[in-house]
Amino acid sequence: MKINWFKYSxxxxxxxxxxxxxxxxxxxxxxxxxxxxxWGFFQTPDLLTDQKQYYRILYVHVGAAWMSxxxxxxxxxxxxxxxxxxxxxxxxxxxxxAPTGAIFTFLTLWTGAFWGKTSWGTYWDWDPRMTTELIxxxxxxxxxxxxxxxxxxxxxxxxxxxxxxxxxxLIPIIFWSVNCPxxxxxxxxxxxxxxxxxxxxxxxxxLVTALGFWMFAFMVILMRVKNIILQRxxxxxxxxxxxxxxxxxx
Amino acid sequence: xxxxxKTLLIRDLTLAMRRKTDVLSAxxxxxxxxxxxxxxxGIDKAVLQKIAPDIVWVAALLASMLAxxxxxxxDYEDGTLEQMLISSQPLxxxxxxKVFAHWLLTGLPLVLIAPxxxxxxxxxxxxxxxxxxxxxxxxxxxxxxGAIGAALTLGLRGGGILIAVLILPLYIPILIxxxxxxxxSMMQGESQAYLLLLGAFLLLSLIFTPWxxxxxxxxxxx
Amino acid sequence: MSISExxxxxxxxxxxxxxMGMALLLMLGEVFVLKSQRKGLIxxxxxxxxxxxxxx
Numbered sequence: 001m002k003i004n005w006f007k008y009s010x011x012x013x014x015x016x017x018x019x020x021x022x023x024x025x026x027x028x029x030x031x032x033x034x035x036x037x038x039w040g041f042f043q044t045p046d047l048l049t050d051q052k053q054y055y056r057i058l059y060v061h062v063g064a065a066w067m068s069x070x071x072x073x074x075x076x077x078x079x080x081x082x083x084x085x086x087x088x089x090x091x092x093x094x095x096x097x098a099p100t101g102a103i104f105t106f107l108t109l110w111t112g113a114f115w116g117k118t119s120w121g122t123y124w125d126w127d128p129r130m131t132t133e134l135i136x137x138x139x140x141x142x143x144x145x146x147x148x149x150x151x152x153x154x155x156x157x158x159x160x161x162x163x164x165x166x167x168x169x170l171i172p173i174i175f176w177s178v179n180c181p182x183x184x185x186x187x188x189x190x191x192x193x194x195x196x197x198x199x200x201x202x203x204x205x206x207l208v209t210a211l212g213f214w215m216f217a218f219m220v221i222l223m224r225v226k227n228i229i230l231q232r233x234x235x236x237x238x239x240x241x242x243x244x245x246x247x248x249x250x
Numbered sequence: 251x252x253x254x255x256k257t258l259l260i261r262d263l264t265l266a267m268r269r270k271t272d273v274l275s276a277x278x279x280x281x282x283x284x285x286x287x288x289x290x291x292g293i294d295k296a297v298l299q300k301i302a303p304d305i306v307w308v309a310a311l312l313a314s315m316l317a318x319x320x321x322x323x324x325d326y327e328d329g330t331l332e333q334m335l336i337s338s339q340p341l342x343x344x345x346x347x348k349v350f351a352h353w354l355l356t357g358l359p360l361v362l363i364a365p366x367x368x369x370x371x372x373x374x375x376x377x378x379x380x381x382x383x384x385x386x387x388x389x390x391x392x393x394x395x396g397a398i399g400a401a402l403t404l405g406l407r408g409g410g411i412l413i414a415v416l417i418l419p420l421y422i423p424i425l426i427x428x429x430x431x432x433x434x435s436m437m438q439g440e441s442q443a444y445l446l447l448l449g450a451f452l453l454l455s456l457i458f459t460p461w462x463x464x465x466x467x468x469x470x471x472x
Numbered sequence: 473m474s475i476s477e478x479x480x481x482x483x484x485x486x487x488x489x490x491x492m493g494m495a496l497l498l499m500l501g502e503v504f505v506l507k508s509q510r511k512g513l514i515x516x517x518x519x520x521x522x523x524x525x526x527x528x
Contacts, residue, residue: 057487145412159469162398174419174422243514
């Protein structure tokens with residue numbers, strides 16, 4: 001079977017597709033997040049005694065942190081597709097991803113601050129991971145600032161796509177430099193993943209919640225793409241016909 | 251290819267010499283910022299020595315950032331840039347020449363003034379030498395990376411502040427290793443690794459950034 | 473486990489609920505903003521359509 005992928009690269013054919021997908025992802029996101037949090041809050045009472053209740057912050061923190069980084073990769077992916085194939089929709093998807101990524105990055109910092117206060121006694125510390133996340137927020141902000149500063153949508157799309165790509169190339173260097181500010185001692189600095197040390201039920205809770213966040217990201221990104229399409233194509237006939245035919249419900 | 255590089259370099263330098271304030275303002279900005287810090291942070295010798303590398307580097311970052319806005323804008327306004335884009339000469343070489351001229355006018359003065367700053371902050375001779383070397387290696391990277399931002403924000407209102415938002419996060423590694431080199435040299439540490447890293451960054455940015463800047467110029471001037 | 477016990481989170485209630493609350497606020501807020509943005513857009517497009525019709 002041959003699927004014509006490029007069929008959906010036109011906003012006019014993509015728009016009805018998103019309309020069908022948004023409720024699906026909304027439902028999945030709701031179920032998964034609620035399920036994950038239920039598991040985390042009510043299926044782990046023995047593990048989380050009174051002294052360790054603050055562990056529950058991690059159910060949102062971990063998912064948000066994963067999404068904040070993953071969405072930057074998604075953003076760059078669409079930006080590159082846009083630059084290579086010169087499709088408008090790819091740029092729109094990249095533009096729609098950035099605000100959601102920034103929101104998850106902010107949420108990571110916020111929940112991380114409260115987690116830090118409970119476990120380390122301070123809201124903020126210049127720990128490599130926190131600094132990394134802060135810089136990621138700056139990169140998202142830079143992308144959105146450039147996007148909104150240019151009025152011509154064709155130029156703003158391509159310019160911000162290039163910026164995101166440059167950011168991706170530099171990210172490993174930035175993160176590495178934050179991780180080891182002293183190159184003489186780099187070998188000693190390895191961040192271990194704490195994933196495997198975590199108890200099973202807690203791990204299930206945050207994996208499911210993270211999956212739910214992912215579905216939520218799909219949902220809001222598609223919603224934002226719909227808005228961007230409407231905004232940019234508002235003078236085309238297909239948009240006008242769509243609005244007229246369905247009284248704006250579609 | 252080398253002729254175009256030389257011609258453009260001489261042209262940019264001549265143009266800049268006719269408007270000396272543009273060149274000197276970046277330098278004076280650097281000196282003023284650096285002289286302000288002791289007034290705020292106190293004139294305790296130990297404190298000044300401790301914060302000197304970071305202040306010098308942050309000031310260098312901001313100074314080279316301030317000058318970036320004019321890197322392409324005057325050529326963009328009078329149409330020269332358009333001629334450069336449609337000329338048969340490789341755009342990356344043109345970009346490289348312009349960035350090099352820009353560095354000679356805004357980065358090199360900082361290198362030359364750095365020993366004076368070192369004296370202001372009571373650094374010893376070895377630390378001053380390392381500081382000069384790190385700025386010598388680091389400021390060209392700032393100009394090369396900054397050129398991408400300057401090209402992307404070409405002709406936009408409020409371009410200067412936008413460049414800062416776009417580019418400053420990308421300057422972080424240079425800030426870390428630049429000031430790290432000076433700090434290490436003061437604490438009897440080995441600063442060679444820092445300088446080698448800065449050198450590696452310089453080579454990488456020499457190869458890749460003109461290409462990205464050229465792409466950005468094409469996007470911006472369409 | 474009583475309700476007040478649940479909300480106190482063993483003394484960490486402030487931290488846990490500040491985190492959860494911000495997550496809820498941001499996620500619902502994002503959806504809400506997008507929906508209202510969409511309504512505004514549709515209204516605007518309808519207005520232009522009407523204006524074009526009356527002109528004809």
